[in-house]
Amino acid sequence: MKREITILLAEDDEDDVFLFKHALSEIKTAVSLKVVADGSDVIDCLCGDFIPDLIFLDINMPKLNGIECLQQIKSLPALSRIPVIFLSTNSGLKIISEVKDSGAKGYISKPNSIEMLIQVLESVLKIDWDKNEDFFLR
Numbered sequence: 001m002k003r004e005i006t007i008l009l010a011e012d013d014e015d016d017v018f019l020f021k022h023a024l025s026e027i028k029t030a031v032s033l034k035v036v037a038d039g040s041d042v043i044d045c046l047c048g049d050f051i052p053d054l055i056f057l058d059i060n061m062p063k064l065n066g067i068e069c070l071q072q073i074k075s076l077p078a079l080s081r082i083p084v085i086f087l088s089t090n091s092g093l094k095i096i097s098e099v100k101d102s103g104a105k106g107y108i109s110k111p112n113s114i115e116m117l118i119q120v121l122e123s124v125l126k127i128d129w130d131k132n133e134d135f136f137l138r
Contacts, residue, residue, distance in 0.1 A: 039064030106135035
């Protein structure tokens with residue numbers, strides 16, 4: 001039996017958190033989800049004893065935005081190997097290039113249906129991150 005995948009989601013929009021949770025509940029993969037509202041909470045979690053298998057970041061968050069948060073994660077050797085995937089409404093090539101250059105392993109434009117979000121999350125959860133794969137979807 002596969003072990004449970006732990007996910008840290010940084011999202012300040014309650015509706016988006018609800019949709020993410022609902023999509024995960026429809027997926028057969030065993031997942032444990034921790035949700036925080038901004039990038040500074042991500043750093044606080046990671047500097048504690050919580051080390052997730054995957055981190056999903058929104059770009060536009062209060063206090064510490066997603067890109068600033070990613071830069072801090074990548075600067076800490078103990079955390080730099082955790083795959084970080086952006087989940088954002090911004091789908092411009094410039095921002096996607098910026099997050100990729102900053103070390104993100106993926107970028108997903110927030111899907112406009114729950115069915116699409118389920119499909120995207122199923123795909124992401126099947127990736128073998130140890131093989132240095134990535135997932136960039138506009």
